Amino acid sequence: VIQFRFLGGATILSIATAVGNSWVRHVVSDLLTTEELQGIFRSAATIGDLAAETEYVVRGHFVQSFNLQMRILLGVAVAAVFSSLLMWQKPQVKVP
Amino acid sequence: LIDVTSLTLFPSNTFLTGAVSVTCIVLIPLRYQTAAGLSPLQAGARLILFSVASPIGAILAAAACKKNRVAPLYLMLFGEILQIIGLVLATTLTSTNDRDWPGLYGLQVCIGFGMGLVVGTATLLTPAVVERKDLGKFDCLDFMTCGAVLTYQQRRGRPL
Numbered sequence: 001v002i003q004f005r006f007l008g009g010a011t012i013l014s015i016a017t018a019v020g021n022s023w024v025r026h027v028v029s030d031l032l033t034t035e036e037l038q039g040i041f042r043s044a045a046t047i048g049d050l051a052a053e054t055e056y057v058v059r060g061h062f063v064q065s066f067n068l069q070m071r072i073l074l075g076v077a078v079a080a081v082f083s084s085l086l087m088w089q090k091p092q093v094k095v096p
Numbered sequence: 097l098i099d100v101t102s103l104t105l106f107p108s109n110t111f112l113t114g115a116v117s118v119t120c121i122v123l124i125p126l127r128y129q130t131a132a133g134l135s136p137l138q139a140g141a142r143l144i145l146f147s148v149a150s151p152i153g154a155i156l157a158a159a160a161c162k163k164n165r166v167a168p169l170y171l172m173l174f175g176e177i178l179q180i181i182g183l184v185l186a187t188t189l190t191s192t193n194d195r196d197w198p199g200l201y202g203l204q205v206c207i208g209f210g211m212g213l214v215v216g217t218a219t220l221l222t223p224a225v226v227e228r229k230d231l232g233k234f235d236c237l238d239f240m241t242c243g244a245v246l247t248y249q250q251r252r253g254r255p256l
Contacts, residue, residue: 012116047133073119074187077179080115081177084109
């Protein structure tokens with residue numbers, strides 16, 4: 001049963017990262033060269049090497065991508081509430 | 097007697113709660129690195145708040161469930177509602193200009209505490225929804241999975 005927790009973590013984490021990263025890549029691709037783009041996704045520290053203005057914009061886009069990922073998580077959390085409600089029974093389950 | 101519905105629904109429940117916890121643990125430091133420009137160590141240090149809040153939630157959940165004072169399901173729902181509040185605030189309050197947003201600390205506590213409640217009750221409920229004679233099988237299955245993964249990794253010559 002504990003393994004299900006990590007299975008869920010791995011599944012949803014991969015979905016969220018895929019969505020967030022591809023969104024950032026799409027938005028940022030006009031601003032940066034291909035090499036800079038690859039560098040950003042290889043290491044977040046390379047964002048600091050960009051020109052000051054571009055860096056500011058790129059970091060803003062990353063905030064928005066984080067919000068997008070949190071929205072996905074929100075959907076999962078709401079689904080978890082419904083999944084818990086399905087466990088409702090008249091004498092509630094008790095800790096043995 | 098054990099209800100069949102709770103037995104089948106319980107794994108889906110842990111699946112969904114684990115999804116929130118693991119994703120938060122990975123993505124929150126990543127946000128500090130990409131958006132605020134911190135080093136990985138600093139970003140990890142800022143996650144401490146989250147990782148302190150969740151065991152506190154688990155301890156409180158265990159204390160509240162003791163001697164049947166509160167039904168575990170109520171605690172679980174309460175924790176999930178806390179998570180939802182934290183996530184809603186995280187998505188709505190930040191704009192593009194909040195690169196190093198201090199409010200994220202509060203949300204870390206909110207989501208972490210809710211997560212602790214849910215994970216704590218889910219762990220406590222495991223013996224309730226699984227029959228006693230099956231408990232050993234779960235442990236055995238875990239060991240087999242771990243063993244299989246370990247052997248596979250070693251065969252490929254990759255240290256863990």
